[in-house]
Amino acid sequence: FLGEQCCTMKILTLLSLLATHLSASSVNIEENAGQFFSSGHTNNWAVLVCTSRFWFNYRHVANTLSVYRSVKRLGIPDSHIVLMLADDMACNHRNPKPATVFSHKNMELNVYGDDVEVDYRGYEVTVENFLRVLTGRLPPSTPRSKRLLSDDRSNILIYLTGHGGNGFLKFQDSEEISNVELADAFEQMWQKRRYNELLFIIDTCQGASMYERFYSPNLMALASSQVGEDSLSHQPDLAIGVHLMDRYTFYLLEFLEDIHPSSKANMNDLFKVCPKSQCVSTPGHRTDLFLRDPGSALITDFFGSVRKVEITMETINLTEPIQQVDGSVSDGSSVVPPGVHR
């Protein structure tokens, strides 16, 4: 009867372990669910802009494309990315390897890829078009791929790179956007409820001056250098003949390559990217307008994508027969059975 006792003891311990595991995992599920909705956003958008023209500004296009690549890899689809490249480097006749843009020397990583969709290119990248995309005031015949169709539950990532100075960013060597205009554009976006939270990253010389004038809530900003400092480029490739990337974005790309869609890394890790020893300039950030604690904002809140999932306790009957619509079905209209939510 010892054997029986052992058996029952075993069964009891197994059952108790199972019960604790179940309760623990259910708590885990609730925690996960809670964290899932803590940021309050339901969709993600990205606006990635390279503002420089000419072959020797290859690195700015490579910067933008490496952020594009990371953002696509982490889940944001092309329909939610507005990519603006002011010049074509990949099919430029000076490019020794056409249809490629490299970020690492010795041609290790082709950030251009085989599946890229550029929405604004060449002469279309102007200050006016950029501000129209942000504020949504586009002519009615603008196609969807060129619009930022965000709503009040969208988290938007805005990345700018190019040549800049104290309070301005140069577009295509012929016009500038000032930090006041940018701040006003974000305020327009806030008043029209076009974003839930916005992350602004800028990689130019004296980049911190561009976020000094922000005054709308829920904005977080990062820059590659302080006022009075220059952002430096990373490394040249002797075969291509130009510098391939800027330092800040190079280390940002390295950091993002380690992030996967379910990563729990938060914004404090992002602020540590590229310290002065690696970047030579001092990266800066601004979080006073951001209502949440940056430590609770995940990287994937801005760089990744969210699938809208609604957990419901309602039961839905799927076994009712599909009803025929009046007339023939040959015109191909789809039939929605009653009682099934779309």
Added chain:
Amino acid sequence: VCVRVCVRVCVCACVCVCACVCVCVCVCVCVCSSVPQPKDDFQEELVIRPLHSGDIYASFQFRTLWETDFMRGNKVSHYRLFPKSLGQVISKFSVRELHISFTQGYWRTMQWGQPFLPSPPGAELWVWFQDSVTDVDGTWKELTNVLSGIFCASLNFIDSTNTVQPSASFKPLGIGNVTDHRFLRYATLPREIVCTENLTPWKKLLPCGSKAGLAVLLKSEKLFHSSFHSQAVHIRPVCQDWQCKTTSWELRQTLNVVFDLHTPGQGKLEWSLFKMFSRTLTEACPLASSSKIYIDITDDPQGEQFEVSPATHLLSQAMVLGDRRTFSVYDLTQQITFGTVRSLNLLIRWKSRDMLRPLLHAERYVAGYGLQTGEIHTLMYNNHPYRSFPVLLLDSVPWYLRLYIHTLTVTSKGKDNKPSYIHYQPSKDRVRPHLLEMLVQLPPNSVTEVTVQFERALLKWTEYTPDPNHGFYVGSSVISSLVPSIVAMDTNSTREQPLFSSFFPCKEESSYFMRVYTEPLLVNLPTPDFSMPYNVICLTCTVVAVGYGSLYNLLTRSFQIEEPSPGLAKRIANIIRKMRGVPPL
């Protein structure tokens, strides 16, 4: 293709036993009826033609035929092989024919012969609208915007300053007796760059995408590393049978590429699919009714100078470009084509060969010096030894090159050659470009030169592009003609024939239609120094500051005498004297 629509009819009989247990027996019967769906058909083909200079020319064509009706506001909503984005564009903008091409590079007619489908460098778009459209210009503007989103290109720069309505060139290539050229619009963007972002949406329009069939060969790294690359989309209504009782809509996606012999670094006259595209073929597109590769072996049918492996016994003859040519055919729908290794890598080896001189080719250049005036010269060569034929020359020149039409001269063999038809529409500053269409008879074995002088305009400073020192482009001239052919052409377009020989409809047996594009021109306009406004402001402010400041000082400054402060010794002496009560020094 029929769609089965099934209706389930259930008859249930319940038997209750013991007032608490019910047993139900249901008998369900499916009654299916077939509802005919409009037929659609997809064919793909690849034609490989080794060129005289050692380069190799590959031409892909993907054709979808669909028996449906987009016209007269018919609502189409069930798409299968035909891409929905293009179908919606056709319905919404009442398009009758749409031809759009994106080209990188210039087709060298003298070295490569004639292409199957010609296209000018940059982007070219021409559209015939249906006669139900009331505001053609507004519809055209919206259509270019929508197409710029679909193809990721800057087609939204097409506006009235670079759109023309040709009156004689660009007749409809599909069915239709529409001759009112008010419904035709033609525009080119010679500056447009073609890169992977244009290829990606183009590939997504194919039924199999780039996953199966011939489209797996379309890898951008190899395609753009070439001398010439052109991709195009052509949509038109065609007849299904000889009497044209049923019509269907045809969508052709074409991609022409010429690979340079010396680029991979080998220099041998040996090409394979793997060398060209860095891929081999493993299967045909399952949705295709026909999937074939044609290799042009006309110049050496015995195989002495020319070798193709794996060998095939399927041969086909086709009448294309006025010549009867022989092709080796590989049918990808047959499993045997792929052999035991389950992959097809065609290898083509040949020794250098002669080329048939093209009958018609053209050149264009700008002559003159300075930044004020210039002259455009267009040369058209007729290389036929004894036949002369007429050509239609279409020139669309932007408004900032002011053409002087009174200086237009057309000379052949040194003598004046008067065109039999001239249509000229003068430009209007910032509104529309020049349009010049002429029908010129080219004498046999001659060069015809068309010259016209122009003056360059000074643009407003906001109208310059961000890189104005690059220059401004003038789109290619289009030369369309019916060239006499050596062999009798086939006028029955509904017969089963390869896609590459059935693009241009053939109305006569003795000639075939050909279109030749000249080079685009790059002209420099007088460009201001854009730093001057800044310089002027600095200079003016300095002059005003120095001049006004000096004058103000002179007028308002008054002088006062001031005692200098005494030295240390004197100060100490003054303190002692004050203590003694004696007046200071």
